[in-house]
Amino acid sequence: MPVLQVENLVKRFDNFLAVDDLSFSVKEGEIFGFLGGNGAGKTTTLRMMLDIIRPTSGHIEVLGSTPDRRNAAAIGFLPEERGLYSNMKAIDAIVYFGRLKEMDPGDARQHGMELLERFELADRAKSNIGDMSKGMAQKVQLACSLVNRPQLLMLDEPFSGLDPVNQGLLEDEILRASRRGAAVIFSTHVMQHAERLCDRLLLLRRGSKRFEGTLDEARASLPARITATARPQIAAVRGVARADALEDLGDGWTRYDLQLVPGVSAADVLETCTTQAIALRQFEEHRASLHDVFVQMVGDEGVEQ
Amino acid sequence: MNNNILLIAAREFRQTAAMKSFWLTLLLLPLALALGPLFAGSLEEDESERVVVMDRSGGQTAQAIEDRFALEGDRHVIGDLSRYVRRHNLEEADPQAPWAQFDRWYTAADVAAFREGGGVDEAIRKIDAVRAAETPEFETHEPAYAFSPADPQIMGLEGDALQDAVDAMLKADGNDQAGGADIVLMIGADYPRDPTVRLWSNEQPSADFVTPLQDVLTADLRQRLLTQQGLSGETALAIQSAAPAISVTTPPPGGGARESMLIRSIVPLALAYILMMSLMLSGSWMLQGSVEERSNKLIESLLACVRPEELMYGKLLGALAVGLSMIAVWLGCAAVAVFFTQGAIADMIRPALEPLTSPVAIIAMIYFFIVGYIAISILFVAVGAMADSMSEAQGYLMPILLGIILPITLLLNSIVAGKDGFLVQLLTWIPFWTPFAVLARLGIGIEVWELIGAGIVLAAFVVLEVIFLGRLFRASLLATGQKPGFRQMMDRLKPTGG
Numbered sequence: 001m002p003v004l005q006v007e008n009l010v011k012r013f014d015n016f017l018a019v020d021d022l023s024f025s026v027k028e029g030e031i032f033g034f035l036g037g038n039g040a041g042k043t044t045t046l047r048m049m050l051d052i053i054r055p056t057s058g059h060i061e062v063l064g065s066t067p068d069r070r071n072a073a074a075i076g077f078l079p080e081e082r083g084l085y086s087n088m089k090a091i092d093a094i095v096y097f098g099r100l101k102e103m104d105p106g107d108a109r110q111h112g113m114e115l116l117e118r119f120e121l122a123d124r125a126k127s128n129i130g131d132m133s134k135g136m137a138q139k140v141q142l143a144c145s146l147v148n149r150p151q152l153l154m155l156d157e158p159f160s161g162l163d164p165v166n167q168g169l170l171e172d173e174i175l176r177a178s179r180r181g182a183a184v185i186f187s188t189h190v191m192q193h194a195e196r197l198c199d200r201l202l203l204l205r206r207g208s209k210r211f212e213g214t215l216d217e218a219r220a221s222l223p224a225r226i227t228a229t230a231r232p233q234i235a236a237v238r239g240v241a242r243a244d245a246l247e248d249l250g251d252g253w254t255r256y257d258l259q260l261v262p263g264v265s266a267a268d269v270l271e272t273c274t275t276q277a278i279a280l281r282q283f284e285e286h287r288a289s290l291h292d293v294f295v296q297m298v299g300d301e302g303v304e305q
Numbered sequence: 306m307n308n309n310i311l312l313i314a315a316r317e318f319r320q321t322a323a324m325k326s327f328w329l330t331l332l333l334l335p336l337a338l339a340l341g342p343l344f345a346g347s348l349e350e351d352e353s354e355r356v357v358v359m360d361r362s363g364g365q366t367a368q369a370i371e372d373r374f375a376l377e378g379d380r381h382v383i384g385d386l387s388r389y390v391r392r393h394n395l396e397e398a399d400p401q402a403p404w405a406q407f408d409r410w411y412t413a414a415d416v417a418a419f420r421e422g423g424g425v426d427e428a429i430r431k432i433d434a435v436r437a438a439e440t441p442e443f444e445t446h447e448p449a450y451a452f453s454p455a456d457p458q459i460m461g462l463e464g465d466a467l468q469d470a471v472d473a474m475l476k477a478d479g480n481d482q483a484g485g486a487d488i489v490l491m492i493g494a495d496y497p498r499d500p501t502v503r504l505w506s507n508e509q510p511s512a513d514f515v516t517p518l519q520d521v522l523t524a525d526l527r528q529r530l531l532t533q534q535g536l537s538g539e540t541a542l543a544i545q546s547a548a549p550a551i552s553v554t555t556p557p558p559g560g561g562a563r564e565s566m567l568i569r570s571i572v573p574l575a576l577a578y579i580l581m582m583s584l585m586l587s588g589s590w591m592l593q594g595s596v597e598e599r600s601n602k603l604i605e606s607l608l609a610c611v612r613p614e615e616l617m618y619g620k621l622l623g624a625l626a627v628g629l630s631m632i633a634v635w636l637g638c639a640a641v642a643v644f645f646t647q648g649a650i651a652d653m654i655r656p657a658l659e660p661l662t663s664p665v666a667i668i669a670m671i672y673f674f675i676v677g678y679i680a681i682s683i684l685f686v687a688v689g690a691m692a693d694s695m696s697e698a699q700g701y702l703m704p705i706l707l708g709i710i711l712p713i714t715l716l717l718n719s720i721v722a723g724k725d726g727f728l729v730q731l732l733t734w735i736p737f738w739t740p741f742a743v744l745a746r747l748g749i750g751i752e753v754w755e756l757i758g759a760g761i762v763l764a765a766f767v768v769l770e771v772i773f774l775g776r777l778f779r780a781s782l783l784a785t786g787q788k789p790g791f792r793q794m795m796d797r798l799k800p801t802g803g
Contacts, residue, residue: 079606079609082606084603085316
């Protein structure tokens with residue numbers, strides 16, 4: 001049974017269609033990337049999953065039931081806009097959120113301290129959050145979302161505002177949560193993190209789904225490109241859609257940029273070249289990056305590599 | 306009750322209790338109430354005014370004046386003794402003594418009997434013999450006026466020399482320097498042929514002084530005129546002394562009609578005032594917390610765990626807890642003050658607590674206080690959900706506060722003045738002011754049907770507030786960045802699925 005199931009979800013604000021007929025699901029232990037530019041509908045969708053706002057139509061199932069605060073005990077959420085009570089001690093804030101998620105105060109405190117130790121903040125457990133640096137406060141907030149050992153962890157742009165060290169720490173926590181069986185869904189427009197972490201991902205553009213699948217499937221969705229040094233007859237090989245000469249190397253040799261017919265792999269072309277005795281001095285495949293896929297499907301607004 | 310609501314309320318309470326302003330306010334009111342009487346006491350005149358009489362007509366008139374003021378002083382002491390004895394039920398000390406009689410105006414004969422009986426010292430000795438250990442002692446006061454003989458050197462002065470000498474005496478001030486005076490009287494050598502009596506004083510002389518003086522001089526003049534007409538001295542005196550016997554009936558201390566009404570209204574009025582004070586204070590603290598949640602981007606994290614309604618109820622409960630704890634401390638301070646002061650305050654408090662002896666009044670007080678608290682606090686919660694900063698919150702809050710406080714001020718003044726007119730009746734039925742009006746009226750009396758009716762109106766109003774302001778609260782929580790206009794606010798009051 002999927003931890004999260006979304007079917008034909010629509011959210012309309014007055015005349016603005018924020019989410020348009022969105023369907024996807026996330027399984028136990030899966031890391032699911034929610035990719036899209038600014039205003040793609042990522043935060044709106046996450047808020048609907050949390051029952052902070054209600055959908056115009058469609059169906060959401062979280063842990064087998066419709067979104068409700070009764071599920072709060074099994075959900076961890078890190079919002080994009082972060083903040084905590086500045087005059088509260090770090091450990092008290094973690095315990096407070098743990099208790100709001102139906103945790104026993106002792107357990108919340110104990111696990112909260114474990115998290116702070118892991119985040120190298122144990123010595124600041126009794127510091128007021130207002131006295132901490134922004135990075136420290138963000139780690140405390142991450143601890144607040146993890147304290148209840150959630151079955152479903154939702155992170156909205158979790159890497160924004162974090163330095164590289166803390167980005168690494170967050171990646172470790174996402175992987176740790178996934179290893180213990182939690183479904184993790186995070187929105188981002190930073191492709192590096194998605195490439196490193198996601199088992200599957202979903203590309204959103206203006207509220208509607210442009211792609212859903214694994215990273216390999218995403219890359220395969222764009223035609224592969226090959227850089228080959230060969231004689232001109234390579235342009236006539238079956239499966240090559242277009243051959244652009246890049247550089248004349250003399251003696252009839254030319255370096256080409258080959259674009260393949262969709263569905264034809266670089267291996268097919270190499271095999272054809274071999275069987276037809278077409279000489280090759282270079283044959284280099286360039287797989288499409290997630291960035292390329294994103295730009296192709298979503299556009300290049302608001303994307304970071 | 307929902308655990309999340311309690312958790313939110315507890316956090317709200319802790320946040321407020323961590324504020325310095327909370328503790329400052331909590332202690333400031335009892336401190337002000339304690340210091341007020343001390344300052345007031347220090348402002349009271351506790352020393353006699355010194356009167357110098359220059360009697361150039363032989364001294365007989367000066368003596369008459371002095372005797373009269375001594376009589377007034379003793380009459381005053383008997384009155385004080387009488388109130389003291391009656392307050393503490395000590396009549397058995399000497400049932401026949403004038404100060405054990407409460408039902409008449411004390412005549413010269415009563416004063417004479419009092420003096421013959423040993424005066425105030427003997428009265429205190431008798432009272433002390435029957436006084437319980439916990440009953441406070443009777444405290445005597447200095448007489449209002451102390452008479453001093455005039456310096457023989459100025460007795461013969463006239464014109465500017467006399468004026469300079471009198472000016473010097475008045476400048477010296479009666480209490481500060483020997484030879485000084487607060488009032489100087491001069492009876493001329495030709496008195497009573499020339500009945501002019503001169504009076505010098507730095508201030509307008511009080512009626513307490515001028516009236517007896519006038520009485521003495523008038524009686525003296527009339528006595529002389531009557532004897533000149535051939536009447537014997539005794540007959541003339543008998544005519545002069547003829548006076549009706551005035552029988553005075555008063556309720557026990559603090560029991561008079563207007564006084565009683567005022568005293569009975571002390572607790573209800575204080576409750577109405579405390580309700581207003583604590584609402585304004587706890588409301589603004591809660592507002593500060595709500596604005597912090599919005600400006601620190603906390604709301605989304607909270608809403609992932611709790612429903613907006615739980616957040617709103619938790620905040621209301623937290624504000625109520627803050628208000629009630631403030632009231633508990635203030636009432637505790639008042640109880641301590643009563644315990645230690647006993648005497649007058651305890652006597653005042655007894656009738657003041659009378660409204661609390663009726664179960665209906667007690668239920669009404671608790672109900673209107675708590676429901677009133679919720680009715681007004683919810684406005685602060687709604688403002689807190691809409692404002693991104695305290696300055697923005699002030700913009701919403703100022704008209705609301707003025708709208709609430711101004712009529713309450715008029716209402717409380719009306720009740721203190723003993724008026725139960727149209728304004729008071731009207732405010733009883735307008736929910737924003739219902740709790741204040743009902744609490745304030747409990748002392749002067751409010752019909753049961755009015756209590757029930759106003760209670761139902763208030764409850765219905767709170768239900769509507771919870772519905773409509775709850776929608777506004779929910780819709781405003783995540784809408785940051787733009788100050789909503791009137792139309793947007795109206796839109797947020799409409800039911801919505803998301």
